[in-house]
Amino acid sequence: MPRPDALMRKASLDGEALSPKEAHLVRSAYKVMGEKGMGGLSLQDVADEAGVSKAILPYYFESKENLILLTMRWVLARVAERIRAAISGAASAQDKVSAMVDAIFVGPESNRSFYLVFFDFLGYAARNDRFGDVGATFHEMCNGLYAEVVMAGQEEGAFAKRDLREAAAVVRAMVDGLFIQWIQDRGWRASHEQCREACKRAVLAYLTSGR
Numbered sequence: 108m109p110r111p112d113a114l115m116r117k118a119s120l121d122g123e124a125l126s127p128k129e130a131h132l133v134r135s136a137y138k139v140m141g142e143k144g145m146g147g148l149s150l151q152d153v154a155d156e157a158g159v160s161k162a163i164l165p166y167y168f169e170s171k172e173n174l175i176l177l178t179m180r181w182v183l184a185r186v187a188e189r190i191r192a193a194i195s196g197a198a199s200a201q202d203k204v205s206a207m208v209d210a211i212f213v214g215p216e217s218n219r220s221f222y223l224v225f226f227d228f229l230g231y232a233a234r235n236d237r238f239g240d241v242g243a244t245f246h247e248m249c250n251g252l253y254a255e256v257v258m259a260g261q262e263e264g265a266f267a268k269r270d271l272r273e274a275a276a277v278v279r280a281m282v283d284g285l286f287i288q289w290i291q292d293r294g295w296r297a298s299h300e301q302c303r304e305a306c307k308r309a310v311l312a313y314l315t316s317g318r
Contacts, residue, residue, distance in 0.1 A: 125181075129167055132157050136178045141220035145175060145227045176237060179228055182221070183245040189213075190252050200260030204310055207256055211282060212303035215296045222286050250275040257314060266314040274314065281309050 125133065135157035140148055150171055154161040168174040193210035197203040212218060232242035253275035260266030289295060289302040 128163075132159070132164065132167060132174070133178045133181050136174055137182055137224065138220075140175070140178065140224045140227070144223070145231060148175065150174075172237070175231075176241060179224075179238075179241055182224070183241065183248075186211075186221070187245065187248045187252065190249070194252060194256060200256065200263050200265045201311060203256045203259060204314070205307055207252070208282070208303060208307045208310065212299065212306065215299040218286070218299065219290060219295060222290050226287075226290075250279055253278045260314055265318075267316060267318040269314075277313060278310055281313070282306060285309070 132153065136148070136153045139152045139156050143152060148171070150164045151161050153174070154164060164171075164174060168177065190207055190210045193206040194203050197206040228238065229242065232238040250272070254271040257266060257269070257271055257274045257278070261268055285302055285306050289298060292298050
């Protein structure tokens, strides 16, 4: 399974591999992408958000596409590492599921910003090989983490025996499917906790059925 550094290349999880200026610009780009989408992103928008001259951005990133790619590597690797840390800190397999879902459902505003950007990114990844490589690595990474949780539950006897890749894909479908529905809810702030708990119940029901 790919590690976060395979996704990040230059950008480390905490920004240490980036210069302070680069880290600031990447965070600014992510904020703008959440507000305007990738298609609506301009270097001027990022420069305004970061409080710098637009001429700085080509110096650090060469192109808008490179800036977007590095920003997505940065944010996707942070998501994967947050999930990994949550799983490793939980004892039982059922605790790992709960911790994993809590690490994914971090908060209404954060989740809304991420999924608006992520769904936008998937369209780019389907049409552009450079974006597709980043998306494929993130896909393998997340499904690998879910498979680790499934395997832990099977070894404990808490989860039914299933093909790990298939089970991980189903869990991923539950998580992303619930987010697709949640993000369309006009009351998304109020329904976030309900969606999170529904996700836990759905994942556990699937993994324990037929045991």
